[in-house]
Amino acid sequence: MTILANSNQPKSNDNDLITAVIDGIAVRVPKGTLAIRAAEMLGIEIPRFCDHPALSPVAACRMCLVEIEGMPKPQPSCAITLTEGMQVKTQNSSQVASSAQEGVMEFLLLNHPLDCPTCDKGGECPLQNQAMSNGRADSRFEGTKRNFQKAININAQVLLDRERCVSCARCTRFADEIAGDPSLELLERGAKQQVGVADDQPFESYYSGNTVQICPVGALTSAAYRFRARPFDLVSSESVCEHCASGCSLRTDSRRGKVLRRLAGDDSEVNEEWNCDKGRFAFRHLMQDRITTPLVREHGELRPASWPEAIRYAAEGLRNQRAAVLAGGRLTLEDAYAYSRFARVALGTNNVDFRNRTASSEEQDFLTNHVAGTGLGVTYQDLEDAQVVVVIGFEPEEESPIIMLRLRKAVRNKTLKVIAIDSANSLGFKKLNADLRLTKPGNESAAISELIKDLQDQNSIILVGERLASSHGAFSATVAVAEKVGARIGWVPRRAGERAAVDAGLLPNLLPAGRKVFEPRDREVVASAWGVSVEHIPTKPGLTQLEIISSAVQGEIDAIVTAGVDINDVANHAAFAAALNKTFVVSLENRASSVIEFADVVLPVGAITERAGTFVDWEGRLRTFDAVMQESLALTDARVLHLIAIELGHTFKDDAKVTSLRSSYSSLGAVSKPGTMNLVAASTTKTGLVLAGWHHLLDNGSLQAGEPHLAATARAVVAKVSSETAQANGLISGNRVIVRSKLGAITLPLEISEVAPETIWLPLNSEGSSVAMQLQIDIGAEVSVSDGGAI
């Protein structure tokens, strides 16, 4: 049998194949293939603990011993590369291998407490399983087992029971090789050998939960799941992460309608088999502060109402009004598609925008011509295969952590160079060994234009983040450079629903699938997919979120439909609140939010686990998932909008079921080539001190609510400036710094760091540093600073 190379194997052509024999079966594999991998492909299972396809071989546990002809002793199959003619005998055909494995298992169990009945791993434990399949029935050990103090924290979330450890070094290799956070190590030696952290530093990593998942015994557990459930009581469902645009495949484990834990799914094209701690642990929001019945406002108070009453109430408030839709960035493709259609047909408006964040018309132009409806573009594999990846206004570890892992993989293989254009250095940039071009916010355009010499004749990719919207001329410069050097562009938003929102046309000038509002032919195609006459798609130009808010404040908008937006995410939240106060607000929510106090009707929709849907990740890849809670009666946004539309007298071709919306969307096809963006020149450089920042992965984001252990692993909240800036402004390292805008102030400890000149860097939404709420400005705005005294 011939086995084709996969991504975890050396690349090969036919000449590089060799033939070996395992348990009497000849196998042709690429040179360099490990015996254990080849055996797997033949369906021969060799027991193992330390072996992991994504980690370097160490042969630490010795469980996979096999007999190899010509070798004097049994060999670890996880570290032996097959050679031409090699004869391998596993436990299936060799008494030597089988008794060697039994011996190793007996040895591993000498100090193991055998506390399976109280261990979280019991029931899904490789040690338990392989002790049954490849171990002796009893032990000859009569001594006293090694004892350790019970669970110690290696960080706030991950606990270590050292007595259960078999020293396989999976967790320590993961920390070093994959996450790049080598603060988890094997300490001591011999019988005292143990996994641990240094006295001064916990295992600070955004990826720490992966160590729990790959631990082959019950040594590593998470505070969130410890002692909560037995694996055999759980229902496991494949799902997709709702947190960011990385698009991780997840496994969600639930019991009687409640999510107990989430694990990284195995998807070689996307997240390989890793995910970040936010995706793994931040799921309490699915169950916390849920709205369970429709609410309508009566005499100034929200009161529970029946669905028919609430739908009627919403429809009456929206009928023949000057309306707008603020859709937020967290919708599935099907829901976004439904909002796009609802706005155009039922509300008769193009006033629709999903960008509940810093946004610009230049960005909108870029999204329209280079993102909307373009389907699968730059992929994770492309990042891995590239020679140069430039990240601009995008910190991979903080803003899309799985991209960081993929980039790091290629950087470690020494095939990729990363260039970063950003305002400050970071742990993520350091881990990527990035060539960092420190750039004052607003000056990105000039820095981007200089990339031409770096990218000439290189297989290069430019990743741009949502923060770039705050820098005038930056998208234009990126497009110009990319065209000149033949680089490809990937747009990486922060929220999981933003790409779907662009594809579904949740922008004032866009219809679904990159179709344009002002193209008559596009309107016809879309109208036919929706089953409405083309007159139902308005031609009047729509307003952006910023314009919708200011128009509403001026009384030019009467009604607003919101989809899970948080007004505190934007700098103009005071105006946002005033706008909502003045208008008839229909809010589709699954949890209590900052919009509810302004809402006239609140319509509860299902959480992401209660319905099927599709997220579109940053690549443009469709990440379709089924409901985890199959028995849930919760409605999707699309279904609720459909009911209101019917009440308003509109019908569509389909019934707004997830599957029919999905096929309606896909019937529109994809855009074949990018449009032409109207390139704008950068505005003149700002003088004086300006604000920079990004969101920490773990911060005050509302989807991280109710997770104290996770929150405790967040990074320190500090302001950062360069030593020159500190000196020029009389700031003292270690003291507090007060950062002021015209509308407010933030006081934080100051850290001297690598930051662009005339720039102060703040985390955008962390404890004590909510830039939108407190300063009410966007990044790039001018600020003043002063020393805030000793801490």
Place this chain on the structure above:
Amino acid sequence: MTISEQTKIELRELMSRYPQSRSALLPMLHLVQSVEGYVSQEGIEVCAVEVGLSTAEVSAVASFYTMFKRYPVGKHHIGVCTNSMCALLGGDNIWRTLSKELDAGHDETTADSMFTLERIECQAACTHAPVMTVNWEFMDDMTEQKAAQVVSDLRAGKDLQATRGAKVRTFKDVQRTIAGFDDGLVDEPSIDASMLAGLNEFKNSTKGGK
């Protein structure tokens, strides 16, 4: 205690002796022991910063090798070999005597911080078994009485000569030598005729003469 600038300069000098600075970690940790008397947390942090490793990685190295101590060592480190050869020839008894005399067990330091006692593994000097080490200098052909005498001499501050080698200094002094800094004692003897007896026998035999 803190790691001085002078020590940091010396740590960097050690790093400069290797193509990759992390290769210098073992001598660096010995140098830390020579100033701190043990591998202190601060020493780990300084080494981690200098060679660009995490403190966990440096801790892993420091805790793996038994010659690195993670707690303050006494002025003198006394090692008693209790591997088979030495044990049979009296090492076990020497251990018991010293342990009782010093009121210290394995890897323990006396209350007056003068001595740290350790059962050590084979020192490759079985010719002179049972052996004992004082700050890693050999004391050969020990007996319980001789061992007790060594301890009382050290306690009294008397000069003491290693059986084949240098004058006995302190634990810290010797750590500096191990770290790779010249102590001027390189020409002190370390091998005697009885250690070479086997080799000479081999050389004189027909097999070795070929």
